[in-house]
Amino acid sequence: MTTFAVHGIGRPRRALDPGEDERWITVEQFDALLDVVARGGAQLTFDDGNSSDVEIALPRLVDRGLYAEFFPLAGRVGERGYVDQDGLRQLVEAGMHVGSHGWDRHDWRLDSPFAVRRDLDEAPRLLEQLSGTPVRRYSLPEGRFDRRVLRHLRDAGATRVYANVGGARGVRAATLVRPRTEIRWDVNTRWAEAVSRRPRRWAGRWTPRSSW
Known part of the structure; x- marks a missing residue:
């Protein structure tokens, strides 16, 4: 099954980090993506813990009876534009899974x-x-x-780890790691449907170039 990685939806409620705008999509794009997921063959994860996870994504997931996994940045919980404790509890109470994206946004290989x-x-x-x-x-x-990084994750008791497609060179056989495909600003229905039908594999990052 294909796993899509979503970041922000709609109008950001905070100043975005450099390059972060490339990972934000419109509400209309997200609704269309949900149509693809609802047809089967794909699932959703959400990174960073943006407030749109609870304000936009959660009610739409619940309405469609869809499950998703959310990975907030622990160091930004409660900050402007990010989920707070109440938001995390809402996700859990709705049957969603909360995991960790680390403390802040940086490359763990350099830790x-x-x-x-x-x-x-x-x-x-x-x-x-x-x-x-x-x-x-x-x-x-x-x-x-x-x-x-993989060794540290195992030592920490990780049961599942998501990585971008193309990011597992040399350790692709690791059963702990699951590949994802990142959703970007120019995602479209035809591309999402095509990716959801592809067998799960480690490959280069997919980058669509047209609108919904």
């Missing part, structure tokens, strides 16, 4: 020992406290990892 503890120990612990549910699944920032 210092302190950052490793913060991303793989402190971040999931905080998210557990705020959401009221165990956190054992991870979404890798930028979808990148190496053998060192």
